[in-house]
Amino acid sequence: MHNDHENHSHEDHDHQHEDHEALVVEDDAGNLESQIIIDALQDVLISKGLLTAPEVTKEIEKLESPGVHLGAKVVVKAWKDSEYKQRLLSNGKSAIQEIGVAVGEAQIVVVENTDTVHNLITCTLCSCYPRSILGQPPSWYISKAYRARAVREPRKVLSEFGLDLDEDIQLIVHDSNADMRYLVLPMAPDEAAQLDSHDLEALVTRDRLIGVSR
Amino acid sequence: MRGYHDIGGDKAGSIPRVELPWLHWEKQVEAIRNLLGDGTRRIISLDEMRRGFESFGEDKYKALSFYRRRLEAMTDILIEKEIISQEELDKAVVEKTILWNKQKTEDDQS
Amino acid sequence: MSTAKAARFAIGDRVRVLDLDKSGHVRIPAYVRGKCGKIVQYCGKYLNPEDLSIGKTSGPAFDLYRVEFTQASLWDEPRNQSQDRLIIEIYDHWLTAA
Structure with a gap:
């Protein structure tokens, strides 16, 4: 990725030729790795009595409803x-x-x-x-x-x-x-x-x- | 001092007009952060998590997706506050990985 | 929203955003630091995110204001019109009278 400041003149209003600013997303491996880490974190937190699996499920439902x-x-x-x-x-x-x-x-x-x-x-x-x-x-x-x-x-x-x-x-x-x-x-x-x-x-x-x- | 997350007014390309699905692990990250920050637990605040991803380095910040940043920052802060240890998390990650690989093998064979 | 009698600034007051050279977590973006604007709303007292980010939850709470800037005072962009504005929230300790 180049530096926009140096390579683009301020007057460049031509959308077609402007760089598309790609969104950073995880690839399949990144998604799997993330799923494993958050599952692992959840397990550790549950083992310490800091939260429960039903609480997480309920909170996800709460996040999905609005x-x-x-x-x-x-x-x-x-x-x-x-x-x-x-x-x-x-x-x-x-x-x-x-x-x-x-x-x-x-x-x-x-x-x-x-x-x-x-x-x-x-x-x-x-x-x-x-x-x-x-x-x-x-x-x-x-x-x-x-x-x-x-x-x-x-x-x-x-x-x-x-x-x-x-x-x-x-x-x-x-x-x-x-x-x-x-x-x-x-x-x-x-x-x-x-x-x-x-x-x-x-x-x-x-x-x-x-x-x-x- | 200006943080690498402080990008208001920077030059950038056209807006990526995408509508991506919200993945399960991403919801789980948000749910767990909300629970850990709620009135009864008060274990990690939103501003603590923000400090996490604002201080883990620009290269890492730019390379990670929005929710992965939040996940990494959350684990960093939990370890910093000695709520969990790196060893405990690493051990649980290994267990989950084994479980997932086993599941995958079974799925592939069925 | 309520107007606190104890608040340092009133709606309509001209203020300047301080350029506090703070490291760590702050919520005042660089692009408004040093800029002059006008108080348009008093939001109440809120815990300082700079404290919250390091686990300090005991306060004190700070007055929070919504401050309006002309776009022309923030950047030189030909497409912004003279009547265009930007409004952002600023905690009391980042403000001085202008």
Whole structure:
């Protein structure tokens, strides 16, 4: 892998000729080795009485249960109920807990997209994400390229996701570096009042909740 | 001082728009870390694990996948805090490897 | 979110992020160190990750703020518009009045 600083001029906007920043993944041998190490670690921890196998199984189920469906529930409730929306924007965690979602994070900051504002979420230092609501972050969210570039050239990053943001719109990038976790509240469709919750939830995608889609 | 994980603003190529499946061992790493950090155990915090992968060297950090980094950091910190020893872990890894090879042989023969 | 009376900064205050030369685990990325921004939210008191990373869980807790920067003050990127912003969380001990 070469050094991007030296080999790429800053003016290079040609996506086709730009290097693809490959995600580091384990090969089959690496996956097997990792499975063996974590099984071994689990055994050692169990032998010391620090955890039990059923606890691990239950925790895995807990990790698997959140997802975009929970985020969609929150968003649609806010679209349909303006008082709920105000509560959600002033204290995300308590408003999300109100509808029965167990929030593990210290606080959830909900940022609202409007006609004039667009929000984008990233974490440059690791890959912080509102996991107790949305589950695991997508692979690209944890990539070096997204973490490095979303703060510096967010409009170019958005174009790669197919969103060419109007120059008049204010773009606000949120780097979730510390204790808050973030969720974008996308704009309600014009016909929101006519649609039922089920149809509205189908309009809420994970990418809109991160802000790479509007 | 700037850590090798502190990459905000660095130049990088296009975003790898991939959606990879979440593997069982990766879930197990997260589950065990969560349990070890919960309110009743308080054995290893998220920030301790982060210190682990932020200090095990840039080459290793860059070569490992996201969850493998977390696995390596978790075992490093558990050994550092003398919750487990390297010998205990190595012994368990050998046992698990033998078990896996045996399982594989049986599968290949069936 | 609540506003703590004891907090050193109020919403709207101009602040500069200190460039503390700390080794070890810190959560303030290099790209905001030395930069000037504006307090937009008080988040409450949180344990310092620098302490937590070495197993020190007894505190003290620090005030945490969300600080907003103009993108133009962070980098020279032609596609960023003058109204574009970046918001990041900064612990009290990394801030000074600007």
